[in-house]
Amino acid sequence: MSDFDFDLFVIGGGSGGVRAARMAAQRGARVALAEARGLAGLGGTCVTLGCIPKKLYRYAADYAAAFDDARGYGWQTSAPTLDWSMLKRRRAAEIERLNGVYETLLRNAGVTLLLGHARLLDAHTVAVSARHADGSTTQQPWRARHILVATGGTPHVPHFHGREHVITSNEVFDLDPFPRRLVVVGGGYIACEFASIFHGLGAEVTLLYRGEQILRGFDDEVRHFLAAELAREGLDVRLRSGVVAVQRVADGLRVQLEDGAALRADAVLYATGRAPNVAGLGLDAVGVAQGPLGAIVVDEHFRTNVPSVYALGDVTARVQLTPVALAEAMALVDHLFGPPAGAPPRSARYDLIPTAVFTYPEVATVGWTQEQALQRCDRVRVYRSVFRPLRHTLSGRGARTLVKLLVDDASDRVVGLHMVGTEAAEIVQGFAVALRAGATKADFDATLGIHPTVAEEFVTLREPAAVLQRLS
Ligand code: FAD
Numbered sequence: 001m002s003d004f005d006f007d008l009f010v011i012g013g014g015s016g017g018v019r020a021a022r023m024a025a026q027r028g029a030r031v032a033l034a035e036a037r038g039l040a041g042l043g044g045t046c047v048t049l050g051c052i053p054k055k056l057y058r059y060a061a062d063y064a065a066a067f068d069d070a071r072g073y074g075w076q077t078s079a080p081t082l083d084w085s086m087l088k089r090r091r092a093a094e095i096e097r098l099n100g101v102y103e104t105l106l107r108n109a110g111v112t113l114l115l116g117h118a119r120l121l122d123a124h125t126v127a128v129s130a131r132h133a134d135g136s137t138t139q140q141p142w143r144a145r146h147i148l149v150a151t152g153g154t155p156h157v158p159h160f161h162g163r164e165h166v167i168t169s170n171e172v173f174d175l176d177p178f179p180r181r182l183v184v185v186g187g188g189y190i191a192c193e194f195a196s197i198f199h200g201l202g203a204e205v206t207l208l209y210r211g212e213q214i215l216r217g218f219d220d221e222v223r224h225f226l227a228a229e230l231a232r233e234g235l236d237v238r239l240r241s242g243v244v245a246v247q248r249v250a251d252g253l254r255v256q257l258e259d260g261a262a263l264r265a266d267a268v269l270y271a272t273g274r275a276p277n278v279a280g281l282g283l284d285a286v287g288v289a290q291g292p293l294g295a296i297v298v299d300e301h302f303r304t305n306v307p308s309v310y311a312l313g314d315v316t317a318r319v320q321l322t323p324v325a326l327a328e329a330m331a332l333v334d335h336l337f338g339p340p341a342g343a344p345p346r347s348a349r350y351d352l353i354p355t356a357v358f359t360y361p362e363v364a365t366v367g368w369t370q371e372q373a374l375q376r377c378d379r380v381r382v383y384r385s386v387f388r389p390l391r392h393t394l395s396g397r398g399a400r401t402l403v404k405l406l407v408d409d410a411s412d413r414v415v416g417l418h419m420v421g422t423e424a425a426e427i428v429q430g431f432a433v434a435l436r437a438g439a440t441k442a443d444f445d446a447t448l449g450i451h452p453t454v455a456e457e458f459v460t461l462r463e464p465a466a467v468l469q470r471l472s
Contacts, residue, residue, distance in 0.1 A: 002145070006032045008336065009126050009144035011118040011281070013037075014044020016313030016325035017150035018102055023333040025109040027340075032142060033111050034118035034128045042102040045152050045314070046322045048095055053173050054193060056091050058358045061200025065360060069395035082202055084178040091173065114140075120147065120282035123308045146308055146336055149288075149296060150325070151281065153274035153314035156293070162246030165253055166268040169194065179203050179267035183255050185243055187214040189357045191271035192226070196359035199235050206236040206263055208255075213239060215357065219369035219418050221384070225402045226420055229361050232398055243268075276315045293317065300347075302332045310336075319350060354432035356425035361399060364428035367416035367435050370406055374471045379409035381441070382468060383461035389421065389454050403457045405444070409467065412440040417458070427455045 006029075010021045013035030021033040035041045037048075046052060060082070067080050106113055116130040126147060127139045155168035167175070169190055180203060184195040187209030195207040207214070207230070214237070215223045231237050242258040246268055255263040278294040289297045289305045295317035298304055302312045312332060313325035327348040334345040357363040373380045383405040392399050401421030408415050417431050434443070449456025 003143065004030075004124065004145045005142045006030045006112070006144040008032075008146045008148060009118075009142060010034070010148045010150060011126065012044065012150040012152060012277075012313075012315075013042045013102070013106075013113075014150060014152045014313065014325070015046050015322040016152075016329045017044065017148065018042070018106065019326045019329035020148055020150065020312070020333055021111045022105055022109045023330060024337055025111045027333060027337040029337050031109075031111045032114055032144070033106060034114040034116060034126070036117040038115045039099055039103055040096070042099045042106075043095075047098050047102065049170050049173065051322055052098065053091050053095060054169075054197070055358060056094065057087070057173070057197050057201070058193070058360075060087050061197045062360065064200045064202065065397070069391070069397055072395040072397075082178070084201070088174060114142075117280065119280060120286045120288075120309070123147075123286055123306050144308075146310060148302075148332065149281065149283075149304075149309065149311040149315055150313045150329070151277040151315045153317070153320065154277050155270070156273045156275040157270045158272060160243060160245060162248075165246045165248055166270045168270055172267075172269055175267055177266075179265070181252065181265045181267075182206075183208060183253075183263055183265040183268045184271060185209075185268065186271035186273070187211055187216060187239075188271065188273065189215065191269075192230070193358050194269055194271060195235055195237075196230060196233075199230075199233065200360055204236075206238060206265075208238050208241045208243060208257070210240065210242045215363070217369075218357075218363065218365060219404065219416070220371060221404065222363060222365065222369075222402065222418050222420055225386075225400075226357070226359060226361075226363055229399065229420065230359065233360060274314065274320065276317050278315065291317070301335045302328060319353060321353065321355060324348065324350075324353065352432065352435055354428055356428070358425070361401070361421050362424040363418075363420050364424035365416075365418045366428055366432040367414070368406060369416060369418075370404075370468075371471075373406045373408070373415050374468055377408040377410065377415065378470045380415075380468045380470075381407040381409050381464040382466040383407065383441075383463075384465045385457050385461060387457070390452055391422065401454055401457075403454075403461070405441070405458065405461055407441045407464075412442055414439050414441055414444060419458075421454055423454070427458075430455075431458060 008024045008031045010017045010033040021031050025031040114128045116128040118128045127141045129137045129139045131137050182198045182203045183206045185208045199205040213223045245256040247254045252266045275293045276295045296311035302310045312328040314320045331346045331348045339345040354366040389401050404418040406416035447459045
C-alpha cells in the first residue's frame with residue numbers, strides 16, 4: 001500500500017490543471033485537483049475571466065459594425081441599442097454552464113475535487129484550506145507522489161498615485177454601469193482587445209501606451225497597420241503616453257498624463273501585464289526556484305528544482321496561451337504516466353504557435369515576424385497585399401485587409417504568415433497546419449483559391465513586394 005493519498009496532486013483548475021488531472025486519471029493514476037475559487041473557478045482564467053467571456057463580448061461588439069454595414073446593403077434599420085445588463089447576465093450564465101461542464105469532466109474521469117486554496121507544506125504534502133459558512137477555515141493535508149502547480153497568472157498593475165481607482169481585466173466584464181468613457185492603459189493584446197471591444201459596444205475609448213507602437217513582439221507592419229485601422233474605426237490611440245495619476249472627481253475619474261494633458265473617464269482599465277499566481281503557495285518553504293515576478297522555473301519536462309514538484313502554464317510565464325497550457329499538460333502526463341497505448345509520448349513545441357488578437361479588425365499570425373525572419377534567413381522574400389475586401393465595397397466602411405507571407409529564399413519555405421482583417425483567426429488556423437507541414441511558396445502557388453474570399457489572397461500572391469537580406 002502506497003503511503004501517498006494520490007499519485008498526482010494538481011493545484012489549480014484552469015486550462016493546464018484540468019487537462020493534466022483528467023488525462024492522468026484516465027491513465028489510471030489517483031488524482032486530486034484543488035481550485036481556490038470553488039466551482040466558479042473551474043476552467044480557470046480562460047473560461048471565467050479570459051478567452052471565453054472576452055470572445056462573447058467580441059461577438060456582441062461585432063454586431064455594431066454589422067448593423068452599420070447592413071445599411072450599405074439596403075437594410076433599413078433604426079439605431080439599435082445595447083442592453084449591457086442583459087449581455088452581462090447571459091455571459092455569466094454561459095460561464096456557469098461551462099464551470100459545470102468542467103466539474104462533470106473531472107468527476108467522470110475519477111478526479112477528487114477539492115475546493116479551496118492549496119499550499120505546499122513539503123515536497124510531497126499539500127494543505128487545502130476550506131472556508132465554511134460560519135467563516136471558519138479548516139486545513140487538510142494530502143500526500144502526493146507528484147505535485148503539479150498550475151495556478152496561472154493575475155493582472156499586474158504598477159504602483160502610481162490613484163492605483164486604487166483603476167480596474168483590471170478581472171473586473172471589466174461586470175462593470176456597472178456601462179462605461180461611456182473608457183481609458184485603457186497598455187499596448188499588449190489584452191489592452192488592444194478590450195479597447196476595441198468596448199469601442200464596438202458603444203464606449204468612447206482612449207488607448208494609452210507608453211511605447212512606440214502597440215503589440216510588441218508582433219510583425220512591425222502588422223503593428224502599424226492595426227494601429228491605423230483602430231484609429232480609422234474611431235479609437236483614440238495614443239502612443240508614447242504614460243499615466244502619472246488617476247483621481248476621482250465629480251464626474252468620474254481624471255487621468256493625468258505625463259505630457260501634461262488630462263482625460264476624463266468613467267473607468268480606467270489597466271492591462272499592463274500579468275504576474276504568476278504564486279502568493280501563499282508555500283514555494284519558499286519547499287525551496288522551489290523562481291524567476292522574475294515569481295515565475296516558477298522548470299526544465300523541459302516541467303520539473304522544478306524540487307524533483308516531485310512540477311509546474312506548467314501561465315505560472316511559468318513562458319507562452320501564456322490556453323492551447324500552450326493544454327499541450328504542456330498532455331506532455332507532462334505522457335512523461336509521468338506514459339503515453340496512451342500505442343502512441344508516442346507528446347512534447348510541447350513552442351515554434352509555430354498560431355495566435356490571434358481579437359480586435360476589430362482581427363489580427364492573426366503564425367511563424368516568424370519579418371524581423372525574426374531576417375535574423376534567421378540569408379534572404380527573405382516578402383509577399384504582401386493590402387486591399388479593400390469585397391464585403392466593404394457596398395458596406396462603405398473604409399476597412400482594409402493586410403495579408404503577408406515571409407519566405408526563406410534558400411528553401412522556399414513559408415516561415416511567417418500574417419493577417420489583419422475580418423476572420424483572420426479562423427483563416428490563419430488552417431494555414432498553421434500548412435506551415436507545420438513545412439509548406440513552401442511553391443505549395444501555396446499550387447493551391448487553388450476559394451473564390452471570392454479574402455483567404456484566397458494567400459495563394460495568389462505572385463510577385464514579392466521586397467527581397468530583403470539578412471540583418472548583419
Ligand atoms: P489558469 O487558467 O489561470 O488557471 C489557474 C487556476 O488556479 C485558477 O482557476 C486559480 O483560481 C487557481 N489557483 C490559483 N492559486 C491557487 C491555489 N493556491 N490553490 C488552488 N487553486 C489556485 N489565451 C488564449 O489562448 N486565447 C485567448 O483569446 C486568451 N484571451 C485571454 C484574455 C484575457 C483577458 C486573459 C486574462 C487571458 C487570456 N488568455 C488567452 C490566456 C489564457 O487564459 C491563459 O493562458 C490560460 O488560462 C492559462 O492556463 P493555466 O492553467 O496556466 O492557468
